[in-house]
Amino acid sequence: MAKFDSKTFNPEAFGKYMTAIPNVKLNKLRESRAVVGDERLRETFKNNSQTGTVYATIPYFGLLGGEAQNYDGVNDLTPETTTTYDQGVFTYGRMNGWTEADFSYDVTGGTDFMANVRRQINDYWNSIDQDVLLSILKGIFGMSATGTNKVKEANAEFVEAHTLDISAEGAEHTTEAMCMSATTLNTAIQKACGDNKSKFSLVFCHSSVSTNLENLKLLTYLKYTDAEGIERDLAMGTWNGRIVVIDDSLPYEVVPAVEANEGGGIKAQDAYTKYTTYILGEGAIGFEDVGVKVPYEMSRDPKTRGGVDTLISRKRNAVSVGGVSYTKASQATNSPTNAELENGKNWTLVNDGKAAIPHKAVPIARIISRG
Numbered sequence: 163m164a165k166f167d168s169k170t171f172n173p174e175a176f177g178k179y180m181t182a183i184p185n186v187k188l189n190k191l192r193e194s195r196a197v198v199g200d201e202r203l204r205e206t207f208k209n210n211s212q213t214g215t216v217y218a219t220i221p222y223f224g225l226l227g228g229e230a231q232n233y234d235g236v237n238d239l240t241p242e243t244t245t246t247y248d249q250g251v252f253t254y255g256r257m258n259g260w261t262e263a264d265f266s267y268d269v270t271g272g273t274d275f276m277a278n279v280r281r282q283i284n285d286y287w288n289s290i291d292q293d294v295l296l297s298i299l300k301g302i303f304g305m306s307a308t309g310t311n312k313v314k315e316a317n318a319e320f321v322e323a324h325t326l327d328i329s330a331e332g333a334e335h336t337t338e339a340m341c342m343s344a345t346t347l348n349t350a351i352q353k354a355c356g357d358n359k360s361k362f363s364l365v366f367c368h369s370s371v372s373t374n375l376e377n378l379k380l381l382t383y384l385k386y387t388d389a390e391g392i393e394r395d396l397a398m399g400t401w402n403g404r405i406v407v408i409d410d411s412l413p414y415e416v417v418p419a420v421e422a423n424e425g426g427g428i429k430a431q432d433a434y435t436k437y438t439t440y441i442l443g444e445g446a447i448g449f450e451d452v453g454v455k456v457p458y459e460m461s462r463d464p465k466t467r468g469g470v471d472t473l474i475s476r477k478r479n480a481v482s483v484g485g486v487s488y489t490k491a492s493q494a495t496n497s498p499t500n501a502e503l504e505n506g507k508n509w510t511l512v513n514d515g516k517a518a519i520p521h522k523a524v525p526i527a528r529i530i531s532r533g
Contacts, residue, residue, distance in 0.1 A: 171460035194405040196364035200448030203480040222249040264469035297503040304506025316518035326350035354527035361443035370533035413438040443525020448482035485524035
């Protein structure tokens with residue numbers, strides 16, 4: 163392996179080395195089939211069919227429909243037509259760098275701090291991509307105000323049908339029912355997609371939610387064997403056969419306590435926290451690494467602090483969301499920020515300008531619960 167300084171660093175060899183390191187978390191997401199490769203993204207952004215493209219509108223084919231006609235040897239057949247919709251897909255780029263000083267190496271007896279950077283870089287980018295995914299999901303559930311009247315109605319219908327909120331008190335909610343239980347997941351996916359509920363394969367939840375599931379013995383953690391042959395737990399498990407990814411960056415909201423006011427009819431309520439859990443189905447997210455010109459490089463500054471080396475890393479990925487179109491309505495540069503991905507103005511159900519696809523065709527749902 164090349165040394166980490168600007169004279170001997172081989173970016174091509176380093177890139178191959180990093181590619182060879184298994185990305186365990188991404189591999190598990192791929193195994194769930196919720197995050198999948200997308201040939202359309204490769205053709206559009208990677209295989210030079212549209213050089214320099216950062217956003218594209220690609221065809222999204224509708225399902226066959228119409229009633230079957232009677233075949234009786236008398237009546238003529240009247241053929242149906244299929245609808246072709248447009249889907250907006252996009253790329254995002256991220257970069258970062260890590261600097262280590264020569265003096266740190268000198269005073270620690272030759273500790274290789276850059277080797278530590280090298281060991282962690284795949285996990286770092288995995289967490290960055292996961293943050294992007296969570297921003298996309300937040301934006302999708304804010305998309306009700308986008309499009310024509312019929313499309314707006316469809317977007318609003320999607321948000322309502324694909325959300326199961328059990329966090330609020332009510333006649334049908336006991337205190338226990340406001341937290342996750344053995345039946346919550348099945349109820350949420352049936353509400354969202356009806357007889358298509360079997361397509362759901364991945365759950366994103368906060369550690370407070372996963373702890374509740376553990377206590378109910380509903381969650382089993384997955385394990386993997388590292389390069390040294392040691393078996394380790396992953397920060398993900400399974401719930402009803404679906405991969406569970408645990409991430410404390412998932413949305414949550416602290417609801418303050420309310421004092422009783424008998425004259426005003428207000429009931430006292432303790433403070434509590436609402437957590438959002440996302441559920442994804444097979445093919446919900448299309449994801450492709452479309453590459454950059456220089457993914458890794460070293461920069462040496464011999465003057466600063468007696469000499470420092472900086473490892474710079476750049477990534478660029480393309481994303482599609484099954485049944486949902488990215489509109490780019492509010493995006494300032496060629497790469498959307500996480501805040502822009504969270505903006506509901508940038509998302510709508512796939513549509514032809516007049517009507518949107520049925521919301522049941524979109525395998526994305528969320529549960530809002532107490533921890």
